[in-house]
Amino acid sequence: MTLMLASVQDRKEAEIVLQAGADIIDLKDPARGALGSADIRHIKDVVAFVAGKRLVSAACGEFSGDPAALRAKVEEIAAAGVDFIKIGFLPSSPIAAGVEALADVAGRKKLIAVLFADHRYEEDVMTSFAKAGFYGIMLDTDDKSKGRLLDHMTPDHIPDFVAEGHRHGLMVGLAGSLEAPDIPRLLPSKPDYLGFRGALCEGMSRNADIDAEATAKIRALIPGEQPAEKSPGVDLNLLAARGYFPGSADEDLGTDQIFVRDFVLPVHIGAYSFEHGKPQKVRFDVTADVLRVTRDPKDMHHIVSYDLIMDGIRAIVGRGHVDLVETLVEQTAAFILENPRVARVVVRAEKLELGPGGVGVQIERKRDSYRSQVPLRVVASTDGGRKGG
Numbered sequence: 001m002t003l004m005l006a007s008v009q010d011r012k013e014a015e016i017v018l019q020a021g022a023d024i025i026d027l028k029d030p031a032r033g034a035l036g037s038a039d040i041r042h043i044k045d046v047v048a049f050v051a052g053k054r055l056v057s058a059a060c061g062e063f064s065g066d067p068a069a070l071r072a073k074v075e076e077i078a079a080a081g082v083d084f085i086k087i088g089f090l091p092s093s094p095i096a097a098g099v100e101a102l103a104d105v106a107g108r109k110k111l112i113a114v115l116f117a118d119h120r121y122e123e124d125v126m127t128s129f130a131k132a133g134f135y136g137i138m139l140d141t142d143d144k145s146k147g148r149l150l151d152h153m154t155p156d157h158i159p160d161f162v163a164e165g166h167r168h169g170l171m172v173g174l175a176g177s178l179e180a181p182d183i184p185r186l187l188p189s190k191p192d193y194l195g196f197r198g199a200l201c202e203g204m205s206r207n208a209d210i211d212a213e214a215t216a217k218i219r220a221l222i223p224g225e226q227p228a229e230k231s232p233g234v235d236l237n238l239l240a241a242r243g244y245f246p247g248s249a250d251e252d253l254g255t256d257q258i259f260v261r262d263f264v265l266p267v268h269i270g271a272y273s274f275e276h277g278k279p280q281k282v283r284f285d286v287t288a289d290v291l292r293v294t295r296d297p298k299d300m301h302h303i304v305s306y307d308l309i310m311d312g313i314r315a316i317v318g319r320g321h322v323d324l325v326e327t328l329v330e331q332t333a334a335f336i337l338e339n340p341r342v343a344r345v346v347v348r349a350e351k352l353e354l355g356p357g358g359v360g361v362q363i364e365r366k367r368d369s370y371r372s373q374v375p376l377r378v379v380a381s382t383d384g385g386r387k388g389g
């Protein structure tokens with residue numbers, strides 16, 4: 001299951017996000033940067049207020065290069081009784097020294113190393129945190145003025161980050177100016193939690209106050225636990241991972257078409273030997289018939305995002321060389337039809353560098369008797385393989 005982390009400044013904001021159903025209440029001073037540490041009084045106050053009803057984490061700033069200062073700060077926050085302590089590590093800092101300074105604390109407290117998607121790290125950076133006994137790894141953004149997480153890391157690379165963290169036995173979190181449409185794009189990679197601040201605030205400004213309505217909207221997009229008896233035979237984890245958010249379903253409303261046009265990607269494709277070893281441009285056009293769930297679509301629950309189609313194509317292309325365009329379009333159609341709300345899909349893929357214009361294939365695929373199979377009223381949930389259960 002993917003949890004929702006909400007970053008708050010104080011008890012007043014903690015009350016709002018607790019009420020809205022956030023799973024992890026995270027203390028932070030957003031005015032002090034991405035990992036700005038909140039005043040210790042606020043941390044203690046929130047720990048006392050939450051009183052074990054939810055998990056509490058606190059940011060402890062970014063490692064400045066002074067191992068003794070880092071350790072002292074982490075110990076101070078640990079003594080306040082939080083469940084997790086988040087520490088930012090920039091690649092320009094002596095990460096190994098910071099990790100070493102915390103190795104002993106990591107045996108007693110759940111430490112989360114926060115990396116930043118707008119910086120580049122050594123390939124095996126996760127290994128040192130895992131070896132030192134850190135509990136989790138998180139990907140966030142450092143400079144909030146320079147875009148969201150997915151502006152720095154394309155969606156097809158997110159699953160690799162999450163999977164690598166899980167291979168290391170780490171709890172994995174994702175954040176970075178995440179907005180509502182990012183949620184169904186990130187859930188398929190099964191992070192253990194998604195973290196938010198800006199999207200929960202008035203005017204989407206992370207330095208403003210938390211807004212109850214905005215928080216509730218984000219909460220509603222992240223599936224919670226669903227007792228198995230409410231939806232027998234339905235794989236809720238799978239549905240949620242595919243970004244399936246049922247609303248008040250009305251199958252008599254019919255379908256709408258969503259489409260992606262002229263989506264051009266470099267693709268390793270072709271049966272000829274000269275086509276191996278280098279990518280060639282392929283243009284994708286996709287139209288999907290999507291079951292309507294309301295007459296009044298207002299939020300992400302009501303739609304199937306075209307982002308999911310593009311993310312899926314990127315992921316399929318990223319798997320490596322395919323000989324045939326037919327394979328590519330079949331895989332794309334199958335991926336799109338995994339979403340229970342898609343009743344029919346037309347996929348066209350054209351190689352753009354082989355002929356005078358495009359050469360390729362177009363297919364149409366339908367969901368067989370989807371009406372009897374689609375549990376339109378379930379609330380989906382995921383199981384992220386989190387450390388410790």
Ligand SMILES: O=C[C@H](O)COP(=O)(O)O
Nearest residue numbers: 007175176177195197198
């Ligand atoms: O830990 C999560 C962060 O507080 C996310 O903040 P943000 O959504 O403003 O980037």
